[in-house]
Amino acid sequence: MSPKYEMVIGLEVHAQLSTNTKLFCGCSTKFGADVNTNVCPVCLGMPGALPVLNRDAVTMAVQAGVALNCDIQHESVFARKNYFYPDLPKGYQISQFELPVCLGGSLDIEVDGAVKRIGITRIHMEEDAGKLLHQGAMGIADSTYSLVDLNRACTPLIEIVSEPDLRSAAEARAYVETLRQILRTIGVNDGNLEEGSLRVDINISLRHVGATQFGTRCEVKNVNSFRSIDRAIASEFIRQQEVLESGGRIVQQTRNYHDDTQTTTPLRDKEDAHDYRYFPEPDLLPLLLTDERIQSIRAAMPELPHAICRRYQQGLGLTRADADILIEEIGMRRFFEACLACAQDISPKEISKWVIGDLNALLKPKGGFGPSLSLSPEYFVKLIRLISSGALSGKMAKEMLPQLIETDQDPDVLMANLGGGQISDESTLLEIVRKVISENLDVVEKVKSGKTASANFLMGQVMKQSQGKAKPDLVMSLILAEINT
Ligand SMILES: [Zn+2]
Known part of the structure; x- marks a missing residue:
């Protein structure tokens, strides 16, 4: 039976840039520091603190864009994405929105020997949020209270958004693997899914095979290993198929993936851009990249x-x-x-x-x-x-x-x-060979009568007497020469 539905997948990959310091302040980005030690008034969101853009982060974002065949934009703009969450001290995230640093691009992936080109919609720069540490339980649901660690707040990220060109879990996985390899090789990201320096959000919808219109999509978050990419897509496919088969309608929402049960649960109804009340960040000038700067980054590409x-x-x-x-x-x-x-x-x-x-x-x-x-x-x-x-x-x-x-x-x-190297001196070896032969005349007879494999025994004796230092091929030729004369 041929499948009734086809999957349409687009990926949003957040990659932490491998800079030494944060996106808008001089705090260290080193992983594993004591909680709330890599912080300052800027990344704590103190009133009056002003962001200063990290030059290295810009270079790395452009490098990623060059590697993914994007159009590098001469002018891009940071905006405020407003939302409230305890790990976001300013009450907004600084992120590029309408004018990102890179537009359009492509990534070639290989699945079962066939190469497929996947479109890249855009790459934009943004700062990361902090991290909530849920106390007294494994997850947020059973937790009684949470602590906030802001070490990660303001860490530089790029978000790489693909076109909805992927059609299977295998393609999605190949995309992430290929992308990860590129980012690691050019040194802009360490590729660590488990530590969260590479995070994958999966947009997935179903449509009847042959249909050209897209179905309603859901975004699946909390996918933090290659294995869970496969599993999250498989489980979301089954869920959406069941909804459609029973005559239901897919609701556009963000869903959380749980690796223990291999299921997804609704996190929130999907926001539209206007929910975030984006507006240009008044504390940062537009990011202007000259031809010279872009050219010099291109010329120095790893x-x-x-x-x-x-x-x-x-x-x-x-x-x-x-x-x-x-x-x-x-x-x-x-x-x-x-x-x-x-x-x-x-x-x-x-x-x-x-x-x-x-x-x-x-x-x-x-x-x-x-x-x-x-x-x-x-x-x-x-x-x-x-x-x-x-x-x-x-x-x-x-x-x-x-x-x-x-x-x-x-x-x-x-x-x-170690007592010298290999013995390859012929006269020294010949001495040992002659001694071994004289001690093993019965074996020599066997070799002479055609049991050439017995020569290996003689060889073993020579190796033993030379403490393994005799040069094997030379020993063998000497043994055979001695026996046959
Ligand atoms: Zn800081």
């Missing part, structure tokens, strides 16, 4: 994920899977790039193999490739170079790696401490 992916595959010969890992793990990619810069003589593939493989495995429990990593790319590259030159076996390199990470000492020094 490389976008799809360009990195292409460069890694076509330029460096990495697999798509490895390119994807490096793009997703930004710290790892920075380290990889730093290694490339000092390793013109080693194949990028070899470096990526060690970075993604052994190094990553060892660093994962220690906080990954974060700022606490003291390992210098030069020494790491030197280790790989020792392997390619045959001075060190892969096995020995793996043994040395934890120490290298710990001490960041010259691999030459570490190798000497």
Whole structure:
């Protein structure tokens, strides 16, 4: 049976800009500070305090706009969005309304190998509200009172509004994943859904398959993981379908998603813009961006994920899977790039193999490739170079790696401490090979009679006597040469 209804989805993504300070004051934006410590008269909404626009936030908003192919506006205007809520000390939020900083744009998403272009309506800048801490219960419903933490108040956000071009949960998810990757890669957002630095509101409506008119939509809030994007859309689809099937009418409203029950409940009837009594913020001048400023931001744009992916595959010969890992793990990619810069003589593939493989495995429990990593790319590259030159076996390199990470000492020094590197000197090895052969004449006979696999036993003995330092391929050729003469 073909489906009767089709979903129409548009997303509003709030992304916290990765500035050091807030949008209109100098308070820190650092996550996890003690409650109400990152505050000042401006973000507390004290009478007479005046906002001053953060230049870095503007740059980041424009960068996001460039990355999403938007028209960057030469003039945009901040407005007051008036509403009352305890986490909003001024009684209004400063937000761009009629004239946002970016208009029109697009984002290409990939679902099941097919690329689809999703329209971007606009990107506007706004300040965040504070946070309510509901006491004595898990949620607001059973709570007896609430406390207010204003550390987050006035944190810079961009709201990225998509066109209603998405038709499934898979597309919505791909959109958020792709958007998140772009924002993280260009360094304007840390992509953390759980900590709320990326928040997704889902506008969803249903219509009969083939219909061209949109149905009445509901906005679903409180979706804070990729899994809950799928689940919230699925549950809202079922709810709206049931309403329509029973002859009912969808009421335009904002609904709250609950991950524990995987259902949505009404939060409030959807406000229209006029409910907020928007008017231009009298304490801020219009934001004017000259051609020069926009051009200089464009010129300094960090490389976008799809360009990195292409460069890694076509330029460096990495697999798509490895390119994807490096793009997703930004710290790892920075380290990889730093290694490339000092390793013109080693194949990028070899470096990526060690970075993604052994190094990553060892660093994962220690906080990954974060700022606490003291390992210098030069020494790491030197280790790989020792392997390619045959001075060190892969096995020995793996043994040395934890120490290298710990001490960041010259691999030459570490190798000497471990009693020297791999033995690739032929005369030294030949001595050991001859000794092993003389001790195992019965095995030699087996090899001679055609049981070539028995040579592996001899090889094992040589490795044992050399404490694992003998160069394996050389040992094998010496063994065979000795037996066959
Ligand atoms: Zn402040």
